[in-house]
Amino acid sequence: MAKIHPGKPASSYTSCSTERETYTIWMKSLVLNSNGYTAYDSSGEVIFRIDNYDSKCRSEVYLMDLRGNIVCTILRKKLLLTSGLWDCYNDKDSLTPWFSVRKIFGLFKNSSSLYNVLVGTNEEQSSNHHKMEGSVHNLEFKIIDGGGQVAAVVERKRSSSGVELGEDVLCVTVEPHVDLIFIMALVAIHGLIRGKIMAPMQKL
Numbered sequence: 001m002a003k004i005h006p007g008k009p010a011s012s013y014t015s016c017s018t019e020r021e022t023y024t025i026w027m028k029s030l031v032l033n034s035n036g037y038t039a040y041d042s043s044g045e046v047i048f049r050i051d052n053y054d055s056k057c058r059s060e061v062y063l064m065d066l067r068g069n070i071v072c073t074i075l076r077k078k079l080l081l082t083s084g085l086w087d088c089y090n091d092k093d094s095l096t097p098w099f100s101v102r103k104i105f106g107l108f109k110n111s112s113s114l115y116n117v118l119v120g121t122n123e124e125q126s127s128n129h130h131k132m133e134g135s136v137h138n139l140e141f142k143i144i145d146g147g148g149q150v151a152a153v154v155e156r157k158r159s160s161s162g163v164e165l166g167e168d169v170l171c172v173t174v175e176p177h178v179d180l181i182f183i184m185a186l187v188a189i190h191g192l193i194r195g196k197i198m199a200p201m202q203k204l
Contacts, residue, residue: 015180020173023047023180024157025187027139027168027196037197039172039184048184050197061192063185071181072098074188086192088185099182101132101189113141115193117186132186139170139194143186151175152183154190168196 022042029036029051036050046066059076077085087097104114117130130151134141143152156164157171174183191197 015182016177017174017180018176020175021180023172023174023184025154025170025172025184027170027191035197037188037191039187048181050188052197061188061197063181063188072185074185074192076192086189088189099130099185101186104131115190117143119182132190134190138167139191139196141190143183145178149175151178152186154187 024040026038026040028038030038030046030049031051035052038046038050039048041047048071049064049066050061051064052061061074062070063072063074064070073089075087075089077087085103086101088099088101090098099117099119102116102118104116113132113134115132117132119128119130129146131144132141133144134154138156140155142150142154145151152172152174154170154172156167157169158164170187172183172187174180188197
């Protein structure tokens with residue numbers, strides 16, 4: 001591994017495919033005594049990773065490429081009025097989030113967990129709204145775009161014979177023309193919410 005600590009932002013990284021692609025995520029860091037996750041492409045090559053050495057540092061997380069270049073920064077809002085809110089930045093020095101994730105609070109509790117994802121700052125454009133929809137009990141969920149179409153599906157990975165692997169091994173299917181970094185950042189946020197990337201945290 002070329003770098004362990006984060007490097008400069010990789011703003012020129014392109015991550016949209018014209019075909020449906022499948023990736024594997026292991027909710028573990030490859031670095032000893034570190035928390036995080038490791039993402040692999042269909043060839044088994046590492047493409048993204050999160051390495052965090054401090055289990056108490058859960059409010060600022062870096063999604064990096066293999067070389068340690070930051071591709072986005074994930075920040076958790078600490079204010080009481082914004083409980084359940086995460087901001088993701090393309091550039092750590094930017095004042096405007098690339099997108100934000102907020103918990104959708106309902107009147108009744110059920111087995112579903114919904115999060116609203118606003119891309120950019122225009123809240124009036126429904127096309128900028130995505131949703132993360134899944135179970136509160138595991139890491140499986142779907143990402144629905146503003147048109148109601150499935151942009152990506154995250155589920156337990158299965159072997160070629162159909163046997164489910166460990167709960168921390170996921171298969172991520174990304175539809176064509178969907179930004180891969182966007183999806184990987186949402187997978188990271190979902191893992192943070194579920195307490196799977198870092199030490200257990202307060203439920204949102």
